[in-house]
Amino acid sequence: MPLAMDSLPTLHQLYATLLLIAAYIVASALTLIVVQLDRISKLPPDLPWVDLRGKRWFPKLRANFHQIVTGRQPISEGWEKYGKHGKPFVLPGLHWPEVILPPSHHGWIAGQPEYILSDDVVQDELLGLPYFAHGPSAAAVHDFTVIRRDLTRQMGKLVPEILDEVDVGLAEYFGTDEADWREVRAIEAISKISQRAMERVFVGLPLCRHPSYLAAVRRWMMGFAICGVLYRAFLPGMLQPVLAHMLTIPLALIKWLALRKSLPLIRQRMDDFSHQQKGKGTENDVRLPNDMLQWLIEQNTHNPPSEKLTAWDIGGRLCLFELFAVHTTSTTLGTALLDILLNPSRTAILADLRKEAEEILPQLPTDPKKAREMHKMDSLFRETLRIHPIQQPVVTAGEPRGGARDTAAGHTP
Structure with a gap:
């Protein structure tokens, strides 16, 4: 009897848990259902939906949840029923149902100004950038000038460094001894090698090979992804200004743990560039690196005082760029x-x-344009992205109050 009595608190604790x-x-x-119903209510009621299973018991809501397992079938259904006949349709989605416009409306989309259709709105809705990204302003969060300008210009010069980092990473994770077999988690190795190659472009040696820094950045990427999912799926629009700030804590x-590894380098680079600017042409000038961090520092000198980036802001921007670059690269390769x-x-x-790589890769350090001759590799990645697109087919959203209107497509919220 005493034994039975002693077990009661344990059972109560178990039941409470x-x-x-x-x-x-x-x-x-x-909460998820309420958020989904709210998003469904904002879509034009006259647009047809695909992947509906009957008309009873919230068919549109069920279609949104069904997208977890459907794959590409709803897209094919929408194209066959509506798209190729010049009609728009709604593609269900667990995050946001999307209005898919047919090819005949592409000209209308391209002709819309940025204040009507904006990618920035979609980035904010999907990623929660106003809450989770760096500062000092909303404009700074969406400033990717350094990627479009500097990375495009300097990519040819960076090819030898990228190849070197990939070679070092492959040797470390896969080994070089053909007689010694080892078990390798290929997808994990691809992700880590991709990160090292991207970090070589972003922060250079030796930080790009620092194990604790790489691990800290990966933890931040995972934290950002988890917070993004919670933000998209469980936070109604009216509660986002309050609850989203709780997610940022x-x-x-995690971001501080990652940046404490890179902040000393960022501050040193900022001091070196300031010294170079003040003492240009003297023997004491340092040779400035050619990487993303340096481009951000140089761009920062041209920003107005209200848009000046601190070392923390630059580190946060690097983290965001790393997230995009590593995710897209490793996902595509895997x-x-x-x-x-x-x-x-x-x-x-x-x-x-293998034959194409053996012929062309040795020539890339001296002639990066030779990469254009890797037709088989190019076809492989193009086909991979066609079948498994990283982004959804539509990436624009109406920003003005009341949405955008096309005379043929109707109203787009």
């Missing part, structure tokens, strides 16, 4: 590898790719 878990699951599910801590290995002709495909 299970009750809390059940309440959390129910509250999360209800753990993310800010997906391409899986596509090859699942193809019945994988042996022949790998042989052709």
